Amino acid sequence: MNPSRWQKIDRLLDAAMDRPPSERAAFLLEACEGDNDLRHEVESLLDAHDRSGTFIEQSPSSSMAAELLGESGERDPQRMIGRTLGHYQLRSMLGAGGMGEVYAAKDLNLGREVAVKVLPPHLAAHPEALSRFRREAMAVAALSHPNILAIHDFGTETGVTYAVMELLKGETLRDRIIRSPLPWREAVDICLAIADGLSSTHAKGIIHRDIKPENIFLTESGGVKILDFGIARVVSGDSYQRETLLNDQIQTTRPGTLMGTIGYMSPEQVRGEIADAPSDIFSLGCMLAEMLTGKKPFLRSTAAETMAAILRDELPELSLTEKAAPADLDRVIRKCLRKNPAERYQSAEDLAIDLKDLISNTATIMHQLPQPGQRAEARISSRKPAWIVAIIALVVALSLAGLAAWRYFSTPADITSIAVMPFVNADADPEIEYLCDGVTEQVIGALSQVPKMRVLAKSTVARYKDKPLDPLTIGRELRVMAVLMGNLRRAGNDMAVSAELVNVADGSLLWKDQYLIPLTDVASTQSVIIRAISSRLGLTSTSDQQQRLDRNSSRNSESYQLYLKGVYFIQQESEEDGMKGVKLLEDAIRQDPTNAMAYAGLAQGYFNLSNVYMPPAVAMPKARAAAGKALELDSTLADAHAILAVVKSHYDYDWIAAETSYRRALELNPNNAFAHNMYGYFLTAMGRTEEAIVEYRISAELDPLSPSTTVAWPYYFAPSPKRRFDKAAHELRQLIRYNPDFPAAHGLLGLVLAEQKNYDESVKELRMALKIADSPWFLAGIGYVQGRSGKPDDADQTLTALKLREKDDHVQTLSFAYLYAGLDDSAQAIDWLEKAFESHEEEVILINVDPKFDRLRGDPRFQALVQKMRFGF
Amino acid sequence: MTSSAANVTRLLLDWRNGDQHALDALMPLVYDELRTIAKRYMSRERSGHTLQTGALINEAYLRLVDKQDVVWQNRTHFFAIAARIMRNLLVDHARAKQMAKRGGGALQVSLNEALVGGDPEVTVDLLALDQALSRLSEVDERKCRIIELRFFGGLSAEETAEALGLSEITIKREWLKARAWLFRELSGAEAVHGEEE
Structure with missing residues (x-):
């Protein structure tokens, strides 16, 4: 039945029904006009x-429904x-994790041993997700391929949803690699088996997207199984677009997995683009290289560098331990690892053909050729006899993108990401408000120093304050x-601090404690808390880190309190608060001239004021001096290195020195969202768009709720072939949906729309920005668009308005350059650009990538200016 | 307002604006809240008073949706989700009971077997109803919603009208027509199945 037919009915x-029953038959006879079916x-x-x-x-x-609900829910595994x-x-x-528990079970009908994975209840009640899971599980189950973990069944019982899988005995490829690199022949056999399995899933449109040694299982009997089609999704028709969107979300917001699997990501995955079959080939190539050498080919010390290496670096010479390895092996791996997906093997089958060739070319010296997917028995026994037979059951497929955020972690020691909620001022005591913020910030800062721990930035957690x-x-x-989570409360001359750490996977309390700390000694609060958490989580901190932690808090309590207050104020928006914060930090330094953190805070304070409320020529040298002093006292302060880097890039235009400082800051604290963000801005200015995108993505990952981390910046400010206005607009619209009051998003969207020649919408967005934050920057943007869209009179009016603003506000010189550029008045535009350069305005560093100045690029004066800035591109 | 309230309100808005992912994100939030409330009631009131499904949904709505920012469409969408959750829960339960009876394995669902409900006269085959409802939703989404809200969600006609922003009279008429259609589907009488899909 179709809807229009149904409407008629x-x-x-x-x-x-409106007629009395007796009249109905006659009515219908007439109304249906001979359509008897009707x-x-x-x-x-x-x-x-x-x-x-x-x-x-x-x-x-x-x-009944209510009762069923009440009975479902947290299950006691016992x-x-x-x-x-x-x-x-x-x-x-057998194991438990965020995605549920896995049990060894007996199939009572068939009498065989199976593994049963029980899904957490919140997934089980999620019909859309569940049906997707079911569809994908079925797709995988339908393959029944020897190299893919088999799914036998799937069911739901009183709110408990479960998947039944084969029970495997053996170890993961990760376990195997850890022991030693593999002989080339064994590695190639394993690779062949995986290629075999992948070619069957690829044929069905299922891309794995997370091929890594943890997801490959070597069974006791010599089989190879691909596990966990975790982020795989079925590629088909209209789901394509959704999928990309979803992946974008995963890339930007999904923690842990991104970091954990980063070494095997393909360039297109790093860029957040669609990952097709060649993406799996790339991951497989990485893994093959690792099997042979024991090292991940693109692994660098930080996530950002690893991502950059995936995008940029060629595979280094493989140092194979075996002489017998065929020379062609290197060629095959390199072909898997081409940056451009079109240059890789286009299918797993093609790869398998080349791998088989490798084997047959050397087959004369082999007695027996094992079948793909079946490693020779002899090889098995040559493995160390003592290896532990782990019975591992596996999770298949949780294609539930957003919900699949949690990976296995069964012990607290596996906690690798943490959000520190703002400490609550339990009695709403105004006197200790700043302390709550300060302690929160200190705890975040200190936890950020813990190796391999991802700690969300303060600006993100601050959204949860007082809720x-x-x-x-x-x-x-x-x-x-x-x-x-924690709270503070004054108790006489003491401060009562209580804090608890909750495991998100199951709501269990990992740690909870209370302290009574004399008000005169609040400085020790954070180190007490950090020490307790670290020991509970089994985090090892080196004595060096411990020292750094101790040093970070001044021993002088009064200075520390002033510092906390100061930091609180410099983060507020207004000029008045900013200045007050700076003053408090100066007081803190007076109290304790060795308080390195206070110097770092002061540097940040001046930077925050610069360009907005204070000319850079005044603020930036002060920021530099304070950061330098902080580093003199403690050369390991990442925050101070970050500010120094910003001064060097935004103010000195000394690109090389700036990059060194950015890298140093990130090396000391890979969790510093500010440093990632600023480094991204710097890379944007350098035209290194791909790397900039990576930094913005990491920054967004660490600071997911902060609107300023959008990759729209590098998409808009880029050398012209790399610009992606469509992507920038998309990102900004998403951002605006969740942060409708973020002025810069409207402002930038306005500029993006202008480049797309959608001038009406463009001005609308810029006016919106101006309405939210009355900044001359947006006014200049409007003027630029008016000029560009052929309305010079309107632009002139805006120019007059902008000049009027100069009386009361600090109007950036660059604003006038924008406006004149819109009017195609090159001479004036460049005059103002030169002035902006002389006064070291920070956005000058973007001129070589700024679309607004495209029409000036041919002008010799513009070229001279670019020369002076030594961009090198 | 809790952070999840802000979140739910925002997601409802997104969903209304056509973002299907918002629904994916909403389901677990609403489910968790419903479950929390249900659990609290059940632990508090061990015997006697039972928690009505409709009351549960109403409470969850009050707790989860930001009233500052409420538009009736939000209310509609929220109740639709809650009722859908209840529908899934009951249908899953019926299916599980049926599978247990058959020793499991058989995924084909025989109509008329999984019975739910105390009064034999109003015994309904939930699985068959569920399937019929899915067919109905293909041609008449609104009727399907009304059945979900009233039958699975336990809302009164008045509450349903409010949730959908429709008059009570419309609800009652739609209800009667949907009920007739479903009854015909389930009783298998004189149905003109030939033109189905």
């Missing part, structure tokens, strides 16, 4: 209506054991593994 049914249809519905009695009048025992789901009796637990908090909801929203 529905209308007639209405009309008939008439029968309506009549049968009328008949059903008459006979239906109390059919579904009563809800299924009106409380109580699950012995329970039967469908016809699977759970015997023992009733449910740690599990927050943890899921922010996609972290643990949430730290």
Whole structure:
């Protein structure tokens, strides 16, 4: 039945029901105009209506759904054991994680051992996700390929949803690689088996997207199985667009996985683009290289560098330990690892052909050729006999993008990401408000120093201040593994501090404690808390880090309190607060001239004021001096290095020195979202768009709720072939949806739309920006667009308005350059650009990538200016 | 206002604006809230008073949606989600019971077997109803919504009208027509199946 037919029926049914029963037949006979099917249809519905009695009048025992809900939910794993789901009796637990628990179970019908993965209840109640999961599980199950983990069954029982899989005995390829690099022949065999499995999934449009040694299982009997089609999705028709969007979200917001799997990502994945079959080939190539050498080919010390290496670096010479390895092996690997997906093997089959060739070319010296996917018995026994037979059951496919954020972690020691909620001022005592913020910030700062720990930035967690908090909801929203919550309260001359750390996976309390700290000694609060958390999480901190932690807090309590207050104020928006913060920090330094953190805070304070409320020529030298002093006292302060880097790039235009400082800051604290963001800005200016995008993405990952981390910047400010106005507009629209009051997003969107020649919308967005934040910058933007769109009179008016603003505000010189550029008045535009350069305005560093100045590029004076800035591109 | 309230309100808005991912994100949030409330009631009131499904949904709405920013469409979408959750829950339950009876394995669902409900006269085959409802939604989404809200969500006609922003009279008429259609589908009488899909 189609909807229009149904509408007809529905209308007639209405009309008939409005008439007394006796008249209905005659009415329908006439109204249906000889369409007997139609008439029968309506009549049968009328008949059903008459006979239906109390059919579904009563809800299924009106409380039943509520009761079912109340019974579902957190399950005690112990109580699950012995329970039967469908016809699977759970015997023992094999593992647990954010995605649920895995049990060894017995199939009571067939008598065989299986693994049962029980999904967490919040997924089980998620029909869209569930159906996608089911669809994909079925797609994988339908393959029944020897190299792909088999899914036997799938079911739901009173709110418990589970997947039944084959139970594997053996170890992961990761375990194997850790012991030693593999002989080339064994590595190639494993690779062949995986290629075999992938070619069958690729044929069905299923891309794995997370091929890595952890996801390859070597069974005791010599089989090779691909596990966890975790982020795989079925590629088909209209789901394509959705998929890209989803992946974009994963790339920017999904933690842990991005970091954890980063070494195997393809360039297109790093860029957040669509990953097709060649992406899996790339990952497979990485893995083959690692099997042979024991090293991940693109692994660098930080995530950003690793991502940059994936995008840029060629594979180094493979140092194979074996002499017998065929020379062609290197060629095959290199072909897998081409940056351009079109240059790689286009299918897993093509790769398999080359791998088989490798084997057959050397086959004369082999006695027996193992079948692909089946490694020779001899090889198995040559493995160390003592290796532990791990019984691991696996999770397949959780294609639930956003929800799949959590990976396995069963012990607190596996916690690798944490959100520190703003400490709550329990009695709303105004006197200690700044302390709450300060302690929060200090704890974040100190935890950021812990190796391999991702700690969300303060600007993100600050959104949760003064809101009733449910740690599990927050943890899921922010996609972290643990949430730290605490509060402060004054108790006489002491400060009562209580804090607790909650495991987001299951809501369990990892740690909780209370301290009474004399008010005169609040400086020690953060180190007490950090030490307790570190020991609870089994985090090892070197004595060097411990020292740094101690040093970071001044021993002088008064100075420390002034410092906390100062930092609180410099982060506020207004000029008045900013100045107050600077003054407090100066007081803190007076109290304790060795307080390195206070110097770093002061440097940040001046930087925040610069360009907005204070001319750079005044603010930046002060920022530099303070940062330098901080580093003199403590050369390991990442914050101070970051500010110094910013001064060197935004003010000195000394690109090489700036990059060194950025890298140093990120080396000392890879979690410093500010440093990533500023480094991204710097790379944008350098025309290194791809690397800039990576930095912005990392920054967004660390600071997901901060609007300024958008990759729209490098998409807009880029050398012309790299510009992507469509992507920039898309990113900005997304951003505006969630942050409708972020003025810069509207402003930048306005400029992007102008480049797309959508001038009306462009001006609308810029006016919106101006309405939210009355900044001359947006006014200049409007003037630029007016000029560009052929409305010079309007632009002149805007120019007058802008000049008027100069009386009360600090108007950036560059603003006038924008406006004149819009009017195509090159001479004036360049005059102002030169002035901006002389006064070291920070956005001058973008001139070589700024679309607004494109028409000036041919002008010799513009070229001279660019020369002077020594961009090198 | 809690952070999840802000979140739910925002997601409802996104969903209304056509973002299907918003629905994916909403489901677990709403589910968690419903579950939390249900659990709290059940632990508090061990016997006697039972928690009505409709009351549960109303409470969750009050807790989860930011009233500052409320538009009736938000209300509609919220209730639709909650009712859908209840529908899934009941249908899954019925399916599980049925599978247990058959010793599992058989995924084909025989109509008329999984029975839910205390009063034999109003016994309904939930699985068949679920399937019929899915067919109905293909041609008449609104009727499907109304059935979900009233039957699975336990809302009164008045509450349903409010949730959907429709008059109570419309709701009652739509309800009767949808009920007739479903009754015919389930009783298998005189149905003109020939032109189905």
